[in-house]
Amino acid sequence: MQVQSQQQETWIKVLSKGVITIPKEFREQLGLEEGDVAKAKIEGDKLVIQSRKVAQYSEYRTFSKEQIDEFVNEDQLPEPLATEVQKRWANKMK
Amino acid sequence: MKHIFLDTSILVAFSGSFTGGSAYILDCCERGKVKGYVSQKVVFETKKNAAKIMGEDARRAIEYIFNQGFLTIVTDCSEEELQKANQAFQNPKDAPIIASAKQIPQASLLLSLDNGFFKPEVIEYLNPIEVIKPGDFINRFREELQ
Numbered sequence: 001m002q003v004q005s006q007q008q009e010t011w012i013k014v015l016s017k018g019v020i021t022i023p024k025e026f027r028e029q030l031g032l033e034e035g036d037v038a039k040a041k042i043e044g045d046k047l048v049i050q051s052r053k054v055a056q057y058s059e060y061r062t063f064s065k066e067q068i069d070e071f072v073n074e075d076q077l078p079e080p081l082a083t084e085v086q087k088r089w090a091n092k093m094k
Numbered sequence: 095m096k097h098i099f100l101d102t103s104i105l106v107a108f109s110g111s112f113t114g115g116s117a118y119i120l121d122c123c124e125r126g127k128v129k130g131y132v133s134q135k136v137v138f139e140t141k142k143n144a145a146k147i148m149g150e151d152a153r154r155a156i157e158y159i160f161n162q163g164f165l166t167i168v169t170d171c172s173e174e175e176l177q178k179a180n181q182a183f184q185n186p187k188d189a190p191i192i193a194s195a196k197q198i199p200q201a202s203l204l205l206s207l208d209n210g211f212f213k214p215e216v217i218e219y220l221n222p223i224e225v226i227k228p229g230d231f232i233n234r235f236r237e238e239l240q
Contacts, residue, residue: 037173052173059187060139061208063106065147071107071207075114075228082113088121089112093155 022049030054096235097129099195101206102139104228105132105159109144109152115228119205122239124164131166131201133194171197182219185210192216195223205231 012020022032030051032038039055041048050058063071077085098119108116123130132140137160144156159165171179171193179193180186188210195204196219204211204225211225232239 037177052176057135057138060135060142061102061187062146063103063143068106068110068147071103071116072110072114074207075107075111075116077113077115077118077229077232081118081232085118085121086113089117089155093112093151093158 095127095129096203096238097131097198097200098203098205098231099131099133099198099201099223100136100165101191101204101208101211102136102143103207104205105136105140105156106143106148107207107228108159109140109148109155112155115232116205116207118232118239119228120159120165124162126164127239128235129166129200130164131168131195131198133168133191134170135190135194137167139191168194168198170194179219183213183215188216192220196220203231 010023010026012023014020027033032051037052039050039052041050076082100119104116104119107114108120111117119128120130122128140156144153148156160167170190175193175197176190179189179196183189183192188208192204192211195201201223204220204223205228206212206225207227210216217225226234
């Protein structure tokens with residue numbers, strides 16, 4: 001139940017078995033629709049609910065310089081293939 | 095023609111060197127020798143990495159790849175497929191990408207340089223899609239790629 005609402009903040013009532021209603025404007029803002037799965041997590045003393053898309057895109061791989069160097073080393077082609085492909089890309093990227 | 099799904103690590107490796115297997119395979123995609131796919135999240139992840147830790151040349155190379163349009167960008171996997179992936183292996187960062195590959199009917203191979211993609215539980219989940227590194231792919235299909 002909504003008691004007080006501001007743009008990004010609202011009071012909601014916790015019902016039986018912990019059921020809450022996410023306000024309509026919040027659902028629309030986050031793209032949450034009926035049947036969607038949302039991610040709930042505790043951050044300090046806060047309960048955070050993320051839409052799947054936001055949650056999915058907040059968790060992505062950030063490769064370190066060392067990891068990229070490892071990829072590049074493992075990816076290295078033997079000659080003359082390496083020179084051939086380098087020439088092709090050099091022409092494209094001019 | 096082979097239909098292949100490219101992991102972010104392939105695009106990142108390409109941006110780091112034009113002399114590698116990843117650069118060779120992307121060139122093959124552009125020349126129509128193989129059909130390459132990436133997911134929306136692969137694009138997102140690649141651009142994020144490009145913005146954070148790569149130089150100007152790398153960013154230009156990544157822009158070129160996505161601007162030319164020779165890679166098919168598929169929508170991210172369904173919630174149902176993501177749940178299957180999460181049950182098969184515990185890696186929330188990899189799961190959306192691996193599960194997206196599984197949803198491309200024509201894809202028979204997933205190319206990656208990320209060792210996490212070669213874990214037995216991932217290979218089992220992806221079956222019949224095979225996970226393979228660029229060098230091994232080139233060696234196996236060299237005649238088709240020329």
